[in-house]
Amino acid sequence: MHFLGLFKLCQRLLLFLPLTTASAAETAAAHKNAFHYDNSNNWYLDYPECGGDKQSPIIIKTNKTLEVSIPPITFGSYDVFFSNYAVLKNNGHSIKFNVPDTIEFIRPFITDGPLNGMYEAIEVHFHWGSPLCKGSEHQINQRRYDLEMHIVHLNTKYGSVEEAREYDDGIAVIGAFFKVEKTALPTFHPGLDTVFNTVPFVLLYNSSATTNQLFTLGSMLANINRDNFYTYQGSLTTPPCSQAVTWIVYPEVIPIPLFQLQNFWFVRDDRGRKLLNNFRPVQPLGAREVYHRSADEYY
Numbered sequence: 001m002h003f004l005g006l007f008k009l010c011q012r013l014l015l016f017l018p019l020t021t022a023s024a025a026e027t028a029a030a031h032k033n034a035f036h037y038d039n040s041n042n043w044y045l046d047y048p049e050c051g052g053d054k055q056s057p058i059i060i061k062t063n064k065t066l067e068v069s070i071p072p073i074t075f076g077s078y079d080v081f082f083s084n085y086a087v088l089k090n091n092g093h094s095i096k097f098n099v100p101d102t103i104e105f106i107r108p109f110i111t112d113g114p115l116n117g118m119y120e121a122i123e124v125h126f127h128w129g130s131p132l133c134k135g136s137e138h139q140i141n142q143r144r145y146d147l148e149m150h151i152v153h154l155n156t157k158y159g160s161v162e163e164a165r166e167y168d169d170g171i172a173v174i175g176a177f178f179k180v181e182k183t184a185l186p187t188f189h190p191g192l193d194t195v196f197n198t199v200p201f202v203l204l205y206n207s208s209a210t211t212n213q214l215f216t217l218g219s220m221l222a223n224i225n226r227d228n229f230y231t232y233q234g235s236l237t238t239p240p241c242s243q244a245v246t247w248i249v250y251p252e253v254i255p256i257p258l259f260q261l262q263n264f265w266f267v268r269d270d271r272g273r274k275l276l277n278n279f280r281p282v283q284p285l286g287a288r289e290v291y292h293r294s295a296d297e298y299y
Helices: 004-034 035-044 190-197 258-266
Strands: 073-076 086-089 094-096 109-112 119-128 146-153 170-180 206-210 229-234 246-250 254-256 291-293
Touching: 119 258, 170 258, 190 254, 190 258, 254 258
Parallel strands: 170 246, 170 254
Antiparallel strands: 073 109, 086 094, 086 206, 094 119, 109 119, 119 146, 146 170, 229 246, 229 291
């Protein structure tokens, strides 16, 4: 190569150095905070709260739940379209997206039900299994489902997730189950289909991809009965396992086609390995109670 050509090549390479350095720094920070599911029983060594007495997930035993007459949950702006496309990201232990504002210039929120205050939706992520194992985190009567979605909400009286994690009422998480229906007729759920069809573009660790259409957060819950749910006090199911979560778990299962579940089986973690069975083992219920709110229980 002539000297002039070599000189121009070096100039071009220099332009990319800041980007490369920033990316390396971000990757190093992500690795520092990484955790893995093959040693989840030892999380408490680095994150002491993971050894607490109000941990999640749990087995919900329906014959031991307490029926309660409380108002239904109010879903604010849940059925209003986002103002921006959702950006899916592979963070090494799940596929997630941050909840955008709606076209009403606010984020979807929930209130009422078992909640005191307003909880703003901030994140959606998923837990799955493998070809040999179902992957939901919660179980109902010892039954595990193919996939579990978590919609994470922050109590608006706290300024950040870090602050909210310090309080019992800091966070509310909606848990919804999915089951593969091989013989069922195809059902179109705009939000779910858009998100699930974007998963193949975020298989690699730290990769991200934008959905190809706008949707509502409510469409992620398909057509399930939002008034029928279980609720209990628990924790985040990933480190630092903060015991700050009011859980709202829906027993009604959302059907999905097999190929949408299979896409998750090819996701890679921060070590380049397949991210399979990214669910935490169930934790002891202890002295806690699980409450059931039936759709016809409130008068």
